[in-house]
Amino acid sequence: MDAEKRKQLEAAGWVVGNTSDFLGLTPAEAELVELKTRLALLVKEQRKVHNLSQDALAQKIGSSQSRVAKIESGDPSVSLDLIVRALFNTGATRQQLAQVILDSE
Amino acid sequence: MDAEKRKQLEAAGWVVGNTSDFLGLTPAEAELVELKTRLALLVKEQRKVHNLSQDALAQKIGSSQSRVAKIESGDPSVSLDLIVRALFNTGATRQQLAQVILDSE
DNA sequence: TGCAAATATGTCAAATCTGACATAAAATTA
DNA sequence: TAATTTTATGTCAGATTTGACATATTTGCA
Structure with a gap:
C-alpha cells in the first residue's frame, strides 16, 4: 500500500494498521472504503x-x-446513506455520482 | 400531494405521481429510496x-x-452500506453499480 | 405427491450511527 | 489588526441498523 494513502486514511480516522492488515481486507471491503472516501470529497466539492x-x-x-x-x-x-443524502442535497446529479464510482480505482 | 407542490416539482423536471411522491419525500430523499431499491434488485440478480x-x-x-x-x-x-457491501461480494462491478445509478429514473 | 433446500418474516439485544452540543482553530471580512 | 464567520474535533445519549434466532412459507425435485 502506498504510504501517502495510508497516511490519508489514518488521518481521516480509518483503522488501517500496517500494510499486511490493509491487504487483509477483502477487495469488496477495500472498494467500499475507497468509494465512501471519494463520495465524501464530492460532497465538499459540490457544496x-x-x-x-x-x-x-x-x-x-x-x-x-x-x-x-x-x-x-x-x-x-459516517454512513454511506448519509453521504449520498448529503450529495443529492448539494445538487449533485446521478451522472456525477456514477462518474465518481467509475473513477474509483 | 397538493397542487402547488406538484407544480413546483414538475417545473423542476420531476415526474410526479409515483409512490415516492405520494409518501411526501423530497426529490433528494426520493432519489435515495429509488437508488436503494434498484441496488437491492441488482444484489438479487447478481447473487x-x-x-x-x-x-x-x-x-x-x-x-x-x-x-x-x-x-x-x-x-x-437495511442501510445503503450493507446493500453495496453485499453487491461487491456478489462480484458486481463498479461499472454495473454506475449503470444502475444512471438508469434510476 | 412428499421432502429438503431455499427464502420470507418477525423479534430483539447489541453494535453502530446520529444530531446536538461545546469548543478550538482556521478562514474571511471590516 | 480585531471581529465575524466558517470549519474541525471530541463527546454522548438517543435513534437506527445489525446479526442471530425462531419459524413460516415457498420452491424445486425425486
Whole structure:
C-alpha cells in the first residue's frame, strides 16, 4: 500500500494498521472504503460549487454542521446513506455520482 | 400531494405521481429510496447469476440469511452500506453499480 | 405427491450511527 | 489588526441498523 494513502486514511480516522492488515481486507471491503472516501470529497466539492456553508447544508439534510464536517473529512462514523443524502442535497446529479464510482480505482 | 407542490416539482423536471411522491419525500430523499431499491434488485440478480444461496452470500459478508432476504426485499431497516457491501461480494462491478445509478429514473 | 433446500418474516439485544452540543482553530471580512 | 464567520474535533445519549434466532412459507425435485 502506498504510504501517502495510508497516511490519508489514518488521518481521516480509518483503522488501517500496517500494510499486511490493509491487504487483509477483502477487495469488496477495500472498494467500499475507497468509494465512501471519494463520495465524501464530492460532497465538499459540490457544496462549495453551490456556495453553501456546512451549516446551510446541514439544515437541508436535517443534521448539524459538525456532522457535515465529519461527512466531508471521511470520518468512519459516517454512513454511506448519509453521504449520498448529503450529495443529492448539494445538487449533485446521478451522472456525477456514477462518474465518481467509475473513477474509483 | 397538493397542487402547488406538484407544480413546483414538475417545473423542476420531476415526474410526479409515483409512490415516492405520494409518501411526501423530497426529490433528494426520493432519489435515495429509488437508488436503494434498484441496488437491492441488482444484489438479487447478481447473487443468482453467480449461483449463490442467500445463506452463502450471508457468509461472505458476515451476516445471516434473513438479513440477505431483507436486503433483497428492499426492507427499510437495511442501510445503503450493507446493500453495496453485499453487491461487491456478489462480484458486481463498479461499472454495473454506475449503470444502475444512471438508469434510476 | 412428499421432502429438503431455499427464502420470507418477525423479534430483539447489541453494535453502530446520529444530531446536538461545546469548543478550538482556521478562514474571511471590516 | 480585531471581529465575524466558517470549519474541525471530541463527546454522548438517543435513534437506527445489525446479526442471530425462531419459524413460516415457498420452491424445486425425486
